[in-house]
Amino acid sequence: MDYALIWAALIAIAVFAYVALDGFDLGIAILFPAFPEEKHRDVMMNAVAPVWDGNETWLVLGGGGLLAVFPLAYSVLLPALYMPVIVMLLGLIFRGVAFEYRFKTRRAKFVWDVSFIVGSWAAAMSQGIMLGAILQGISVTGRQYSGGWFDWLTPFTIFCGLAVVVGYVLLGASWLIMKTHGEIQQRSYRYARIAAVILVLAIAAVSIYLPVVDETIAKRWFTFPASALFWSLPTLLAIVAVGLLRSLRKSQQGRPYLWSLGLFFIAFLGFSVSIFPYLVPHAITIWDAAAPENSLKFLLVGAAFLIPIIFAYTGYTYWVFRGKIDESSGYHD
């Protein structure tokens, strides 16, 4: 069995789970400036307060998992992305503590609002930049990163950063559509619509830009079997985009979030196919980076057994906190 490939798929699932779940937490925070009223902000925060911690854990799994099963990729990528990683971690600190601190003070509430907004912005932007930096390639010599200090900073990576911010806004707005009603929900429909349009355009732009500047990606996209997928992706993207916009126009409650996830899934698929079989494009493949087989097997035994259990009780938590949140359902004193 190709354990490295199985693990690549599992890490991809962890990353996607992170994006799908923490994406709406971050998106809601990014939307905070559009909702200046304190009562709205309380509701928005409570729409994610019981679950954000579990959502962030997928990021820990992504990092820990990469160290365990692809140590070479971990030890090349993190120094290469040093600054965006540190900014993301600091951003997530500001975001995370705001959940508790914000309800512990009246005088300084605005400080933790700012901390929540800026922290989430920084985290989302850094994640997008890292995505872009991986796509544009990373210099490697031997078993180490050999590029410069600011290799990750290009117009392309900034574009990717902004695209992820917009994407998270879409997830956040559609989560609010599902979890709230009244004014917050009404405004969220509007923000979701704007974000959806921008995100679709951004995905299209990246999909056109990448094969133009990167021959390997172009070759992959235009040779079978990836080409089959490639030509079906624009169609899929169009279908999902239309589905999302229609769902928003019809004021559906839960569907917009699912359609938004569909949009992310397509982008994620495009990303995976573009870099496959590399973990660090043009330098380190899945098999180069893989830990020795007994490490892969040892963790896989547990993962195969535990990940379904994790999905089960995470699902249970979401079920406990199902339904709409309103101003009377504050979780804090």
Place this chain on the structure above:
Amino acid sequence: MLDSFDALSLARFQFAFTVAFHIIFPAFSIGLASFLAVTEALYLKTRNPVYQKMWRYWVKIFAVVFGMGVVSGLVMSYQFGTNWSVFSDKAGPVIGPLMGYEVLTAFFLEAGFLGVMLFGMNKVGERLHFFATIMVAIGTAISAFWILSVNSWMQTPAGWALNSDGQFIAKDWFAVIFNPSFPYRLMHMVVAAYLTTAMMIGAVGAWHLLRDSSSAVARKMFSMAMWMALIVAPIQAFIGDMHGLNTLEHQPAKVAAMEGHFKTEPGAPLYLFGWPNMETAEVDYSIAIPNGASLILTHSLDGEFAGLDQFPREQWPNVPLVFWSFRIMVAMGLLMILLGVISAWKRWRGRLYQSRFLHRFALLMAPSGFIAVISGWVVTEAGRQPWTIYGLLKTHESASPIAAEGVAGSLLAFIVVYFFVFGAGVFYIIRKMRQHPDDVHVPDYAVHKGIASEFLMNEE
């Protein structure tokens, strides 16, 4: 510009700073989670409202502490890669899966049930809620299990081999996980977490007793904490002794540094005070008990154990640092034992809730657990130098190829952010602790069920 040695020092300082900040929170939350589980169990069994108030009082503090632990812990899981990439590449195949198991068995469990524990009382009912509290407590313990296994493997590596890429691989996972120092380190740390929490709970109880000695909730928490001090602090001394003997067997240079033991000779003295001088290889200004160290470490007055002269000079750890951190840790432990003994005496005399001396002493002991935990970690981590994986991989061969300017920038950012963010957290916790514990608002769950949360209004 800074040279490469400085990049290494900065990276080490950054790791030490972020991990020392981080350990404060888990040390507190491991103990608090168990305390909350016990308190909730006692409430469900006795229906005594004192337990319910105590639970609600401490769960708010737990929420803040846990949150700070999560966000400072996330930093650790990425810092292996950002700053210690060579180490990560080489050791990842062995320690990575253990950390992977920590995420899968502990972090998800804690995070998954934390929401129900904090916010779910009116949604799931008492039994399921109690279950959630237990799951969170178990999660914190499992987390300690894995991360201490990782740390212990780096101290006393076992069950490994090298592959052709120069990576460590596991030959025997059981030997890797249950490496020689792991059982001792795990026990020592978990008990330390319990004592740290007991000292905090005892101090808060004592403070409220100083203001109002009739407070039922303050009495209960103070009494529980003093039982812990009486029973668990001596047990910790015993575990610590076993851990020390284990270290003598596997990392003799560390023990030599802890004791300021430069020359191998029978009947080594136990230095109570002094300044180990690494130039002259002597302990300056020393006050010592003759033959004391030999007695403790070999259980014989004229026993002999390796001094630092048995090791090449470049393999010595920073002796004064290890020597003094060890003494601070032991002093804290002895003070905890003393507190336990005095409390037992007062309890026997029926003055547990009236003795202002005892309450002041307990109040002063509030940070003792944190001080002991951090100095204990300095002993074990600084005492391991110059190795990251003891005897196998040197620290200076482990770091990332990051320029000093970059590490200096991130270090500065961490220092500023940590003091601001966690300073605010400590401020909110202390303000919370000022609330009279008898005044805790306990909502009527039945009335609120399904409509609104019980946590609605009572802050400030």
